[in-house]
Amino acid sequence: MSEKHDQEYIKNKNRILVLGKIRKHRPVSRVELAKLTDMSATAIGRIVGDLIEAGLVKETDQYSTGVGRKATMLDLDGHAIVSVGVEVDRDWVRIGLVDLEDRIFARSETRLDRSLTGSEHVEATIENGVRALFGERGIDFAQCIGVGIGMPGVIDQRTRTVVFSAQMGWSNVSVAKRLEERLGVPVMLDNDLKVKALGESETADAADKGVTVLISIGSGVGSAVVIDGRIYRGASNIAGEIGHSTVDPNGKLCECGKRGCLQTYITDLAMLQEANQIKQVDSVEELYGYMRKGEGWAANIVDRACTYIAITINNVVCTYNPDSIILTGNFIDLDPDIMDRVRGKLKEFIWEPFVGTFELTRSRLGDQAVLLGSAKLALQTYLSNGLQAKIQS
Ligand SMILES: [Zn+2]
Incomplete structure (x- = not known):
């Protein structure tokens, strides 16, 4: 790494840190920011200047009322930039426009025509959907800093290629690059579970430390890990594929x-x-129905599944020592009592030193998680690329 590249890297990292602190503590003064980040007043002044110039942060006319000097407060410049989150599945495409405060302020869902199996139909659906949402809201597309896409499958996030997706029936598809050409803004691509974990993680603005593990149990079993606000990928972006752990x-x-x-x-x-x-049972919903009617065989199947979920949680906790574990997926969402069942089993399976070290919850964002996570990925990329939105053509 050259020295210049090194300096650029630190500069971008510090920008993300300062923006994260403003998001968390707003409105906040420059003096407070210096304390929160352990940076000098000069450094904070320069970084805040960059963020104001990029339209991410604004000065407000609020002043701190404490004794001593008055200070100009800083706040987010809400709608100055928009990041786009996209969720693609076999049958539909969801799109959300997300502001700097992590709010989806416009969204749409479009059915995909399954007779068109190639990626072009999906690319066109995303392009049209994104442009339509900006149009409907009367927002200039120049405010778009990038698009993040989450979809099921093995994704090489460096080349932004779908290596293999059984759900989509694709292998080696450069969907992100082609969309980038269509839209003229950077397009990020990642596995849906990974961006979902990023969306759910409270530490996703990189301003805090922490380890979040998301475990999904439904048509497949998978997990994703977010460490200090960043998706943990491993050597080939398949870290967390626990479905095939023995x-x-x-x-x-x-x-x-x-x-x-x-x-x-x-x-x-x-x-x-x-x-x-x-x-004959055709769905997990039906299985839960039999369990609630008091059928012992159905209760046994669910009970055994909860045992394996508890074992999985113990293994994950031993590996990553997370402070937060989020359970998601069909099997979790369909039963209101599932968390109590899993917690009951956990007492038996968790290794003692880890008792009380982590919080176990359901998904807090539901069907917004992938949209928010992929939009966050686009924002993180924008911030770490030195606030340059438009791609170099
Ligand atoms: Zn296997």
């Missing part, structure tokens, strides 16, 4: 060819296969 070497055969993978125990399909040995 639970029992003598267990059931998995689609991957190995035996006893976690996903042979706690996916929708695994539970329905189990249930159908007793009775």
Whole structure:
């Protein structure tokens, strides 16, 4: 790394830090910012100047009323910039316009035509959808600093390519680059679970320390980790793919060819296969229905799933020592009592030194999480690229 590159890197990192503190403590004075960040008054003055010039921060006419000098307060410049979050699934595309305060202020959902299997239909749907939302709100598209897309599959986020997505039926598709050409703004791409974790993480503005792990249990099993406001990716952006972690070497055969993978125990399909040995059951919702009616076999299947979820949580806690674990997915969302069931099991499976070290919750953002997380990814990229929105053509 050259010295110039080094300095640029530190400068961008400090900008993100200062903006994060303003987001958290606003309105806030320059003096307070210097204390909060351990930076000199000169450094804060320069960084705040950059942020004001970029339209991210504004001076307000509020003054601190304490004894001594009055200070100009700083606040976010709410709608000065807009980042766009996109969630793509097999059947639909969701788009949200997000302001600096992490609020979705406009959103849309469009069904995809499944007879058109290529990526062009999806790219056109996103482009038209994004332009339509800016148009409807009367916002100049020049205020768009970038687009983030979250979609299921293995994503190479450096080349912004879909390496493989079973849900979309794609392999090696450069969807982000083509959208960038269509829209003329930077387009980021990542796995949906990873951006969801970024959206849910309270530390996602990089101003705080912390480890958040999101675990999803539904049609598949997966997890994603956010450390100090950044998605943890591992060597090839597949860190957290716990579905194929081995639970029992003598267990059931998995689609991957190995035996006893976690996903042979706690996916929708695994539970329905189990249930159908007793009775025809077509959905997890139906399975929960039988459990509530007092059918012992249904309660046993759910109970066993909760055991494996508790084991998974213990393994995740031993690996990452997180302060926050969020459970999400079909299996979690459909049962109001599921968190109590899992907590009950956890007492049995959590290793003692980790008791009380983390908070276990449901998703707090629901169907907004992927939109907010992918918009956050676009914002993080904008800030770390030195506040240059438009791509170099
Ligand atoms: Zn497997």
